[in-house]
Amino acid sequence: MNPGDRVRVERAEQTFEGVLLPSSTASNLVVKLDGGYNVGIDRDDADVDVLESDVYDIEEGETSDSSVVEFDPDLPTISLISTGGTIASTVDYRTGAVTARFDAKDVLRAVPDLAGRANYRGRVVANILSENMTTDVWQDLAQAVYDEIENGADGVVVMHGTDTMQFTASALSFMLDTPVPIVFTGSQRSADRPSSDNVMNAVCAVEAAKSDCAEVMVCMHESESDDDCALHRGTRVRKNHTSRRDAFTTIGAKPLGRVEYDTEEVTFRHEYNERGAQELALSADLESEVELLKFTPGMGVEALDLADGKAGLVLEGTGLGHVHSDWAERISELVDDGTTVVMTSQCIEGRVCDRVYDTGRDLLDAGIVEGEDMLPGTAKVKLMWALANSDDPATTMQEPIAGEITDRSVPWE
Amino acid sequence: MNPGDRVRVERAEQTFEGVLLPSSTASNLVVKLDGGYNVGIDRDDADVDVLESDVYDIEEGETSDSSVVEFDPDLPTISLISTGGTIASTVDYRTGAVTARFDAKDVLRAVPDLAGRANYRGRVVANILSENMTTDVWQDLAQAVYDEIENGADGVVVMHGTDTMQFTASALSFMLDTPVPIVFTGSQRSADRPSSDNVMNAVCAVEAAKSDCAEVMVCMHESESDDDCALHRGTRVRKNHTSRRDAFTTIGAKPLGRVEYDTEEVTFRHEYNERGAQELALSADLESEVELLKFTPGMGVEALDLADGKAGLVLEGTGLGHVHSDWAERISELVDDGTTVVMTSQCIEGRVCDRVYDTGRDLLDAGIVEGEDMLPGTAKVKLMWALANSDDPATTMQEPIAGEITDRSVPWE
The missing domain is CATH 3.40.50.1170 (L-asparaginase, N-terminal domain)
Known part of the structure; x- marks a missing residue:
């Protein structure tokens, strides 16, 4: 058993497998585990099997004992x-x-x-x-x-x-x-x-x-x-x-x-x-061709060109989820071209609802998906994920996956 | 003195000038003032001068007395x-x-x-x-x-x-x-x-x-x-x-x-x-060619094309006022082309400071103007105004005009 050997150490019902490192004390075994961390193991009552010799060419003194962290099997x-x-x-x-x-x-x-x-x-x-x-x-x-x-x-x-x-x-x-x-x-x-x-x-x-x-x-x-x-x-x-x-x-x-x-x-x-x-x-796939666009007064409809050919667009609208009425037709074109358009609110708190005013209903007719009470940034990330992992991204966007949509907002609670 | 005459009425040290309207009670004069509102004036002790006859052709009965609001000189x-x-x-x-x-x-x-x-x-x-x-x-x-x-x-x-x-x-x-x-x-x-x-x-x-x-x-x-x-x-x-x-x-x-x-x-x-x-x-002049762009992770530098040829751009960056480092060069080009670029923060609360991290200092080198603790929306409006009313918009953006910049934010006070 020498530094550089691949070993299996059993002690106190715990098993560690890795490469034996040099240790300056006789009481400790130091093992570099496969996950990359070092474990200091009390040599008493430890059973050591050498699985393979000289896996690494380790010079004596490369690791000093003072830096080794004691592994405590009682701790997570x-x-x-x-x-x-x-x-x-x-x-x-x-x-x-x-x-x-x-x-x-x-x-x-x-x-x-x-x-x-x-x-x-x-x-x-x-x-x-x-x-x-x-x-x-x-x-x-x-x-x-x-x-x-x-x-x-x-x-x-x-x-x-x-x-x-x-x-x-x-x-x-x-x-x-x-x-x-x-x-x-x-x-x-x-x-x-x-x-x-x-x-x-x-x-x-x-x-x-x-x-x-x-x-x-x-x-x-x-x-x-x-x-x-x-x-x-x-x-x-x-x-x-x-x-x-x-x-x-x-x-x-x-x-x-x-x-x-x-x-x-x-x-x-x-x-x-x-x-x-x-x-x-x-499920780490992501559709990276997703934009977030915040609407503010004075923003012309040409801002939507940013979303041309993109898979998804999250709009950060005003109030209950509005943009200038002039945008509805252009949004409809984007949706027809295959862009999933999700509406969120720059209010941050509260839920989007485009059924209250005519202007909102026009946006629903244009094909926007109401983003419930999702934070705009969260909605963008979720849309990237939904477009890559769901057969029906629009539906997925309205279903809670990870606490991002709440049943009913309880703001300023 | 007939309905339709232009009159000046003096009563209780107040003077009203406008068009006399029909009134169904003998006790009231009703005058449509130039500002467009109607005044009911007690006829007692009122001095009336007819300035011009029949300015408007008013039919008797067009305004009913019951709708006239009494003017109270004691109220603002x-x-x-x-x-x-x-x-x-x-x-x-x-x-x-x-x-x-x-x-x-x-x-x-x-x-x-x-x-x-x-x-x-x-x-x-x-x-x-x-x-x-x-x-x-x-x-x-x-x-x-x-x-x-x-x-x-x-x-x-x-x-x-x-x-x-x-x-x-x-x-x-x-x-x-x-x-x-x-x-x-x-x-x-x-x-x-x-x-x-x-x-x-x-x-x-x-x-x-x-x-x-x-x-x-x-x-x-x-x-x-x-x-x-x-x-x-x-x-x-x-x-x-x-x-x-x-x-x-x-x-x-x-x-x-x-x-x-x-x-x-x-x-x-x-x-x-x-x-x-x-x-x-x-001072109502405004430069309407100003955009606000909110940066979120995954947004490509081509989003800045929105500001091409514009007079002003407000960026809603992250944290102390950051965007992806890749943006600095393109921002520098916009500034060189004459666009005033102001940095604000999507945090909403707190002050922008681009001197803390390298990435921020690169943005300062590129020519951004730190938007202090202005709300991004307010900064957009102010930039529209400053570009039309100030010889030095960048300096104006950093000076408080109407309470938009506070000496020191006292958030969640």
């Missing part, structure tokens, strides 16, 4: 996936480029307060500010989350820039059926600022990832104080402030739940999908 | 201007078309509870649902408001559809220096519904128009109850719900003031322009 395993953003500025990547070399040790170097709460795996999917997020990265991320859960993660935390976190959280909400929590978190203030929110958000996200709620959530400061984080459904959350730490708000209801920072208590105020209730499944 | 004169919308559905226009024949009598027929609160003039500028509002109508409305104030109105109430009320209120905020209150109101529920908000909103708007606050305001339900209306600055208000009666919210602060429905008390919590402090002035 949480996968921490980084996509970039302000919170990732706390993470000491070996390079700025995308790399899989982000392990438990890196996680704890980034946020030492995470120690003792879980066993960690680290993984980097991207390292971008989130305004540069693309549908490709959504798909890579969904696959990575799927793989982590498939490989036994009891929960996943995704570190993400806050600018477009709600879009990515929506995308994963539609793409994944998950038996474990998938918790997005980020940071509004970087770690070098006294007011940084990175530690509390990361800690609370890990606690949420250990909870019983198997949904895609966003975990961010609930108030300007450091008391607790709110847990928002990925499809109903919105970044409502450019800079405040409590920028994120659930639209149309109170947040799904909260995590108390001091007590680590996670509570929920609405019904949710329980851990293990859903089988893990991934 | 409020001009009620209609542009259409749900609240206007309570108004019995003689035709659906635009007409000046909307007088004090019509006002009181629309909302009888207005009686006794003021002397009224009625005026119709448009009769459209507000999603069909155009910059032309904004200009007509600004001119009409100007004329009403010039002709002695002590306050103006504008009835407007709620969908784009905030845009029109912003437009008038920039176009007019006003010595009297200009109060927008509307209705989220039509008068035929038990929950209609039309009466309370109209009554509170008239009370606000009688107040000391010489600003452009929006007066709408403050809560779901009928207790009071909030008064919002025209440039800081947003319709935040598709259907609720308390849909309108001041962004970044508490509302400017409120009107208690029962007590008629109008109170203000922030400083405001006092009645008479400003000279009446109108």
